[in-house]
Amino acid sequence: MSSQTEYQICAVDGGGTGCRAVIGRSDGEILARAAGGPANYTTNPIQATENLRKAVDQALSLAGSGALPLERTVAHVGLAGIMCEDDSQALAAQLPFAHCSVSDDRLTSALGGLGDRNGALLAIGTGSFAAGRRGASVRFLGGYGFKAGDQASGAWLGRELLCHTLLACDGLAEPSDLTRAVFARFDEKIHRLATYSATSDPSQFASFAPQIVEAAGDGDPVGQKVMRDGAAYLNAALDALALKETDAVCLIGGLGPHYATYLAPRYQALIAPSQGTALDGAMTLARKHLETAS
Missing domain, CATH: 3.30.420.40 (ATPase, nucleotide binding domain)
Incomplete structure (x- = not known):
């Protein structure tokens, strides 16, 4: 040029x-x-x-x-x-x-998120991935798509909620206000819920994420369980990235910041604003x- x-x-x-x-x-x-x-x-x-x-x-x-x-x-x-x-x-x-x-x-x-800083970025929206930066080297975990990954993402949360709701309908899991609200959305007809679950795309599953976050914040046991399960994956990803005490952890995406209180205390202490x-x-x-x- x-x-x-x-x-x-x-x-x-x-x-x-x-x-x-x-x-x-x-x-x-x-x-x-x-x-x-x-x-x-x-x-x-x-x-x-x-x-x-x-x-x-x-x-x-x-x-x-x-x-x-x-x-x-x-x-x-x-x-x-x-x-x-x-x-x-x-x-x-x-x-x-x-x-x-x-x-x-x-x-x-x-x-964009880490800028020149070393550390980790957790990007949690409809999908999800983790990234770790050390100098010029960037390592990625996840980001493989909804069918094979995207743990903790909005789509993953929605699917987990619908799975738990179906189990509750079968008497195999404890219901909660959250699962009852989901079931009511489908006129309490299990075949409608099952059909929706079988035909939905990631964005449709992710549409339940705000409801899950709100319910978990209000103490709903199913909402909290799903959020804790998602955070378990994120904590494991941060473990694999072998962070140092001087590193930054950035939480981005529509759901990223909502996981802050669910991370292990050692990672909560590293949370820093995204630079971009x-x-x-x-x-x-x-x-x-x-x-x-x-």
Whole structure:
């Protein structure tokens, strides 16, 4: 890429609930932001590509006359469901940027949240993963998708609640106000609950997460059990990352902060605010890509 040509940068963050795009000048000044629909590459690569392109096009339109065309844009895209280098290259080839690097959203989230700090990031939303940073090295745990993982996530919590509710209906588990409320939602008809459980996607399971968090805070035993079970996985992940007393632990995502009081005391003492978002991490990588390519 010629150093005589002016370029702008673009950052994209995408996941199961939506995607976000930022257009900025090469010096980091933000020109415009836009949002789009779901963009999980594993779940639906065609939809993910279409939605992120729409978000980028909208951001470019909002930037107005101060923006350069995408053919003079260096971008980094961090997307949920990018599982390997083949995925990265396949997606990059479909995007109209001058130069584009693609990673999964775990990397952009870790860099955005931890910044230059050592420590761990627990990203708990519809899905989940853990990341540990030590210097330039970043290690990831989880993020394998709802069917094979995403423990402690909103989707996982919702599924666990529905499973417990069905067991309570069969007399194999203790009911609670929470399970009775769930059963009432399905007109107390077990076949409706079972059918919903069999056909729901992660976002539908995750829709129960706010109800679980609230019930657990009010002392509901099932709500507390599900939250404790999720926290057990998170504590195990932090154990595996071998944190030091000077490290930071960042809790991000819609559910991340709600797990703070469920973590082991030694990890509660390390909790620190996130320095930024996955979109900030993508912007950092886009700027680095521009420096490397120039």
